[in-house]
Amino acid sequence: MKKGVKKLFFLLIAVFIPLQAWAVEVERVISPGGIEAWLVQDHANPVVSMRLAFRGGSELDVPDKAGLANLAASTMDEGAGDIGSQTFQQILADQSITLRFEAGYDRFGGQVKTLTENLDQSMDLLRLALTQPRFDDEPVARLKSQIIAGIRGDSERPVKLAYNAFYKTMFPGHGYARDSDGTLDSVQAITQADLKAFVKTRLARANLVIGVVGDITPQRLSALLDQTFGALPAHPSISRAQDATPNASGRVQVIDRAIPQSTIVFGHGGLKRSDPDYYTALVMNHILGGGSFTSRLYEEIREKRGLAYSVGSGLYPMDHAGLIVGSAGTENARVSEAIDVIRAEWARMAAGKVSERELNDAKTYVTGAFPLTFTSTGAIARVLVGMQLSDLGIDYLDKRNAYIGAVSLDDVKRVAAQYLRPGALDIVVVGKPAGIVPSP
Amino acid sequence: MTKTVLYVLSVVALMLSVGTTTAMAGVFNPQTFVLKNGMQVVVLPNHRAPVVLHMVLYKAGSADEPEGKSGIAHLLEHLMFKGTPNHPNGEFSKTLARHGGQENAFTSFDYTGYHQTVASDRLEMVMELEADRMTNLVLKPEDVTTERAVVLEERNQRIESKPSARLREQANQKLYPKGHPYGRPIIGWRAELEGLTREDALAFYKDHYAPDNAILVVAGDVNVDDVKRLAETYYGPIPARGLGERKSLVTQAPVTGGETVLRDARVKQASWAETIIQPSLTNGDPKRVAALEVLEELLGGGGTARLYRALVVERPLAVSVGAYYDQGARGDGRFAFYASPRPGVSLNQISAAVRNEVQKVLDQGLKDGELARIKKRMLADAVFSRDAMKTGAWSIGGALAAGHSIDDVEMWPERIRAVTEQEILDALKAVLNEPRRITTKLLPNGNGDGA
Numbered sequence: 001m002k003k004g005v006k007k008l009f010f011l012l013i014a015v016f017i018p019l020q021a022w023a024v025e026v027e028r029v030i031s032p033g034g035i036e037a038w039l040v041q042d043h044a045n046p047v048v049s050m051r052l053a054f055r056g057g058s059e060l061d062v063p064d065k066a067g068l069a070n071l072a073a074s075t076m077d078e079g080a081g082d083i084g085s086q087t088f089q090q091i092l093a094d095q096s097i098t099l100r101f102e103a104g105y106d107r108f109g110g111q112v113k114t115l116t117e118n119l120d121q122s123m124d125l126l127r128l129a130l131t132q133p134r135f136d137d138e139p140v141a142r143l144k145s146q147i148i149a150g151i152r153g154d155s156e157r158p159v160k161l162a163y164n165a166f167y168k169t170m171f172p173g174h175g176y177a178r179d180s181d182g183t184l185d186s187v188q189a190i191t192q193a194d195l196k197a198f199v200k201t202r203l204a205r206a207n208l209v210i211g212v213v214g215d216i217t218p219q220r221l222s223a224l225l226d227q228t229f230g231a232l233p234a235h236p237s238i239s240r241a242q243d244a245t246p247n248a249s250g251r252v253q254v255i256d257r258a259i260p261q262s263t264i265v266f267g268h269g270g271l272k273r274s275d276p277d278y279y280t281a282l283v284m285n286h287i288l289g290g291g292s293f294t295s296r297l298y299e300e301i302r303e304k305r306g307l308a309y310s311v312g313s314g315l316y317p318m319d320h321a322g323l324i325v326g327s328a329g330t331e332n333a334r335v336s337e338a339i340d341v342i343r344a345e346w347a348r349m350a351a352g353k354v355s356e357r358e359l360n361d362a363k364t365y366v367t368g369a370f371p372l373t374f375t376s377t378g379a380i381a382r383v384l385v386g387m388q389l390s391d392l393g394i395d396y397l398d399k400r401n402a403y404i405g406a407v408s409l410d411d412v413k414r415v416a417a418q419y420l421r422p423g424a425l426d427i428v429v430v431g432k433p434a435g436i437v438p439s440p
Numbered sequence: 441m442t443k444t445v446l447y448v449l450s451v452v453a454l455m456l457s458v459g460t461t462t463a464m465a466g467v468f469n470p471q472t473f474v475l476k477n478g479m480q481v482v483v484l485p486n487h488r489a490p491v492v493l494h495m496v497l498y499k500a501g502s503a504d505e506p507e508g509k510s511g512i513a514h515l516l517e518h519l520m521f522k523g524t525p526n527h528p529n530g531e532f533s534k535t536l537a538r539h540g541g542q543e544n545a546f547t548s549f550d551y552t553g554y555h556q557t558v559a560s561d562r563l564e565m566v567m568e569l570e571a572d573r574m575t576n577l578v579l580k581p582e583d584v585t586t587e588r589a590v591v592l593e594e595r596n597q598r599i600e601s602k603p604s605a606r607l608r609e610q611a612n613q614k615l616y617p618k619g620h621p622y623g624r625p626i627i628g629w630r631a632e633l634e635g636l637t638r639e640d641a642l643a644f645y646k647d648h649y650a651p652d653n654a655i656l657v658v659a660g661d662v663n664v665d666d667v668k669r670l671a672e673t674y675y676g677p678i679p680a681r682g683l684g685e686r687k688s689l690v691t692q693a694p695v696t697g698g699e700t701v702l703r704d705a706r707v708k709q710a711s712w713a714e715t716i717i718q719p720s721l722t723n724g725d726p727k728r729v730a731a732l733e734v735l736e737e738l739l740g741g742g743g744t745a746r747l748y749r750a751l752v753v754e755r756p757l758a759v760s761v762g763a764y765y766d767q768g769a770r771g772d773g774r775f776a777f778y779a780s781p782r783p784g785v786s787l788n789q790i791s792a793a794v795r796n797e798v799q800k801v802l803d804q805g806l807k808d809g810e811l812a813r814i815k816k817r818m819l820a821d822a823v824f825s826r827d828a829m830k831t832g833a834w835s836i837g838g839a840l841a842a843g844h845s846i847d848d849v850e851m852w853p854e855r856i857r858a859v860t861e862q863e864i865l866d867a868l869k870a871v872l873n874e875p876r877r878i879t880t881k882l883l884p885n886g887n888g889d890g891a
Contacts (some may be wrong), residue, residue, distance in 0.1 A: 042488060093744040096821070150709075294533055328599075329593060331592075361534075362536050368541065
């Protein structure tokens with residue numbers, strides 16, 4: 001085993017946030033076969049969590065087989081090798097092993113959580129699921145029926161309707177325009193051969209990243225990496241989707257539904273995770289509509305006017321495009337007022353009206369809140385995978401505060417002026433909004 | 441994202457995930473003491489990360505509301521963020537955010553909780569803020585007007601826009617005797633919510649928010665001595681109120697029951713459920729409660745459970761099916777069966793099939809090794825439940841606030857281990873024979889039965 005970087009990381013070092021230092025030791029483990037995983041050891045509880053992700057997700061599904069990645073994720077744990085679906089599930093249940101997969105736009109993810117005593121067995125089941133899934137008729141038909149029921153059930157959910165319409169408008173012709181779940185017809189059209197081809201072409205060592213946290217040593221992990229992932233092909237035989245430019249131009253769409261509350265989704269292009277201005281945008285968005293009870297949108301829409309229960313905005317940094325998207329739910333009669341406030345807040349920020357105090361408060365929040373999620377093995381493993389997918393470097397936890405700390409008021413003003421375009425906000429309203437005229 | 445209504449279901453889901461592997465060790469091994477003013481404190485040290493979870497629960501939920509004031513417990517929960525003379529104008533959340541803290545609050549039938557997660561050296565700051573708003577809340581008239589509008593939007597979002605939530609609301613009215621507080625929604629009836637006033641909120645506050653009606657839970661990177669010192673400093677000086685016993689919610693009164701059907705054009709996937717009153721930890725024999733928990737796992741615990749295997753895998757009748765038991769309520773508990781049919785299958789067919797499978801358990805008993813496997817799986821959950829910092833805090837805090845004991849949580853593995861096959865079958869018989877039950881059907885518009 002080649003032993004990689006081993007280092008102590010002190011997360012909260014920047015001067016503006018005098019929290020105590022804390023240590024998370026991230027180790028790079030590289031197996032004899034060259035498979036890399038990032039590890040945080042924690043032997044307090046006999047539990048091991050592993051997260052993994054293959055670059056490339058539902059973006060690569062062809063339109064008439066949309067939902068392929070998602071169906072593969074749902075059926076890879078339904079039998080593999082010589083083990084049929086029910087036996088496979090029974091072993092997982094009897095040994096209390098969590099083993100599941102999930103498909104996103106940009107990645108195909110997996111997770112294992114197990115008691116240390118069942119670690120070898122759970123890795124063996126993971127190996128089988130990744131390399132020899134059976135995709136027998138019964139489980140495939142069963143999971144299709146469940147996915148289709150889900151698509152049907154979702155088809156009238158206001159939030160789903162709004163986001164699907166928004167993405168469809170933003171990314172015409174791109175995989176991002178399609179729901180990862182697929183459609184009633186496209187899910188039905190997927191065959192066992194499609195699923196087998198999916199596994200063969202998309203899951204490979206070169207597009208795989210792994211994060212492990214818990215009761216395991218680097219030595220043991222190193223051996224397990226080769227045993228578990230060594231049989232995967234070296235490279236995927238499919239290339240990633242093209243980059244896309246969000247197609248925002250200030251349109252207003254109304255999806256007419258007889259419900260008392262309108263769901264509003266609004267947004268336009270933003271930044272990718274690799275953009276040098278990403279951290280500035282993160283801080284800027286926190287002030288505008290980020291996740292605490294203190295953002296401008298929260299203050300103006302909820303606290304001052306009582307217009308909505310939930311309101312906020314966020315950065316959506318995807319691999320092929322970035323978005324800044326927000327949402328709110330407000331009564332039909334006041335939708336127009338809510339949209340006016342949203343546009344006004346967008347404009348105020350774009351005009352550079354930000355104070356030093358707001359900036360500092362946002363920075364202390366964004367730095368301070370990050371490590372609070374590090375309270376379970378699975379949560380930390382997820383961060384380790386995210387760091388690798390975004391090429392942040394193994395010392396990212398060490399450096400993140402400095403990145404945030406370096407954001408200046410001028411940076412925020414510059415990025416706000418560059419990215420926030422109130423006139424270009426595309427808006428989708430689902431409900432019976434009063435006084436909203438849809439764009440032609 | 442915000443101050444939320446927590447339905448009993450999710451509390452129970454958390455409490456069910458509690459367990460342990462050895463009889464000697466408890467599940468979470470909490471340390472506990474009581475302040476002179478009657479406030480109970482629970483400490484759950486966990487030193488993985490320098491992070492602390494601070495939570496105060498009041499033994500007052502929607503079930504404690506005066507008649508005609510439904511929703512006041514939850515509206516007050518929202519208003520608790522408005523301010524005090526020491527920390528006016530929403531300073532609580534602003535201060536917390538400046539320190540990188542995260543927070544939320546929730547209201548259930550039986551209790552209301554406020555919780556914050558911060559770096560552990562900020563515990564004192566959080567405690568000062570939370571103790572301050574226990575007795576010093578100040579409400580401006582416009583605070584109440586605006587927040588009531590927010591809660592009405594929350595009601596729109598959570599209930600009125602969701603056919604399944606409207607159905608649950610209607611069904612609850614029939615499952616409990618007339619006037620029983622579990623029969624009304626936590627968030628409140630719209631008509632009553634619209635009439636709630638500042639005075640109503642302050643009256644509920646005065647009646648219920650006091651140290652002798654509260655539980656403090658601190659989990660994470662702390663030790664019991666530090667928590668004790670800080671709790672005595674900040675919560676200790678608040679005088680006890682001498683509040684009376686809570687009114688019993690357990691009842692034997694007959695209920696309307698029957699069948700509630702909701703048809704809506706927006707329903708695209710039909711579903712069926714049957715909910716049955718059963719004992720909870722409050723009024724049940726602990727052996728019976730444990731048997732019901734194992735029964736829930738036997739019938740409805742995931743992809744290998746009896747109902748899923750029979751109706752989803754072996755015969756393609758359902759897309760989903762399961763069982764559910766809520767043992768954590770302060771009043772009666774509930775046991776439920778639920779299913780969503782595959783296309784071409786009616787709700788009557790699916791309910792008959794569920795009944796048929798359940799009857800099979802009664803007639804043929806458990807399979808060889810089945811009970812041992814279920815117990816092993818349930819007991820392993822204890823190890824996983826210690827993995828996340830928050831699980832112990834929520835489980836023990838919720839149990840105490842609903843009038844149960846720390847032992848009810850800590851002795852759970854022993855109760856599960858002791859369950860016998862006969863006890864499971866007896867529990868199942870009781871579920872089937874209980875007259876207090878309701879069937880709910882969620883259907884698209886028209887005359888169909890889901891097929």
